[in-house]
Amino acid sequence: MAARTPERDRARPPVRRASEVRLYGLNACLALFARRPQDLRKLWLSESRIGALKPVLAWCVKQRIGYRVVADEDLARLAGSSHHEGVVFDALRREEPTLEAWLRGLPLEGPVLALWLDGVGNPHNLGAILRSAAHFGVAGVLLPHGSGLGLSGAAARVAEGGAEAVPLVRLPAMREALQRLAAAGFALAATVVRDGTPLYAAELPARLVLVMGAEGEGVDPALAAACAQRLGIPGTGAVESLNVAAATAVFLGEWWRRHRQPYPLDR
Template sequence: MGNPWDRGPRPPRKGPPRREGDARPAPAGRPERGAVPAAAGWPQAREPDAAAAPAPRPARREEVRLYGLNAVQAVFERRPQAIRKLYLLQSRVHALRPLLAWCVQNRVGYRVVEAEDLDRLAASSHHEGVVADVLRTAPLALDDWLAALAPGAPALALWLDGVGNPHNFGAILRSAAHFGAAVLLPERSTLALSGAAARVAEGGAEAVPLVRLPDNDAALARLHAAGFASAATVVRDGEDLFALQPPARLVYVMGAEGEGMDPGLAGACMHRVSIPGTGAVESLNVAAATAVFLAHWAATRC
């Protein structure tokens, strides 16, 4: 019968209107005025020269407020120049000493604050003693990501169709970082990295390429032309994942819990794949299912 993964792509079929994810970028808020005095290393703002004509401001890149020790440390290790402000508890000074020294050398402001200040800054009590405002990384274009792949090299990607919960997104990023997968974001998806997602990802968000897709048909065509098989992950009536030998280049399409994925997109994929189970529960959480799919692909590369 041959390997079912070797079947060619199905002709694209139009589906119902596309859904957008429900995640929103984290607010860029600021600490309450007068709450905490500035610590050493906080650059003082210069008063403008009233006689000078105002200079045009450069375009400001969007910032995101991240929290969690591993999330902030990962930004420092990979792109320290993105850090704009830092807030931390006194108890974290020793662990973050290299980062604080870098802040002083590069005139990046930091403040030692109380736990309740971090609770307000992060809008969460799960900040682990540190909050940072950092520049957001723009997603790659699909063509740029494909061009950067080594010719013929194995590659794995996750297409997130409708996934919007930031904690699920963070758990998916953590698994993607562990198994070396990229994350593909649909054209109209509002899904973006937030403080909650970065904390759950435990530093993995900095290691995962985020790729912005064109419309569904164009994206699938380019992925197929680059040697990727496409597999819609479905709760039931799909091919048994563990009976398949996945190809070296594969993109799994993951749908939102409850709503599932766009039927037109699922129908245009080469395969429909399910994780077999006991039936005691209807399905796995999307983040847990993602880890299973990624682990199965990685096991076949050993």
């Protein structure tokens, strides 16, 4: 029997625990290392990424964390994607705080924006939403009770590091979540395709939860009915609606314009 090559041995994906996630993409992996290097468990990289990942490799040596330089085809197999950008991490999952714990950590005064994702399931949409959320300072992305939505390697790559900047918060049942958010001073606004108040003419409270619905189905009618506002994005009508990730960016940008200070470079 022919012996397996060392390259094949190195590229064999290890068994991962439920508490671990496989991440890939340079910015996603660097963001994890910058914020929580202690959660890194295993690293694979291409030879071309050795320079960009020198601090990570030095950490791995110091902490006795395994890493391997492998071929691009092995990285694609490890990531399950050709979009690995030359690096794959196995790392501990970031803990999803409960709604109660998340609320305790918020400032008592001042503007706070959160997103409630109702029925959104595509990991690429989640990643794009997290990227916009990080850019516009969203305090948390709220995930419905019982939803299977969570951070995956694909979502983290598309988020370009944003997944490490914005917590994913697991909600209790809808009625309890609504009560707790209201008690914490949040107004809720459901985003809709038709018959909503145009975004640029609407009041946008400083402490706001924007409820974004799945494409096609939209926001659950019971949840939309519980919201104080129904908001839409005005446009030409040449297409029915925006992709949920693109729509989210529009809503977040308008809220930021009204409630947050300019970027330092604008001062």
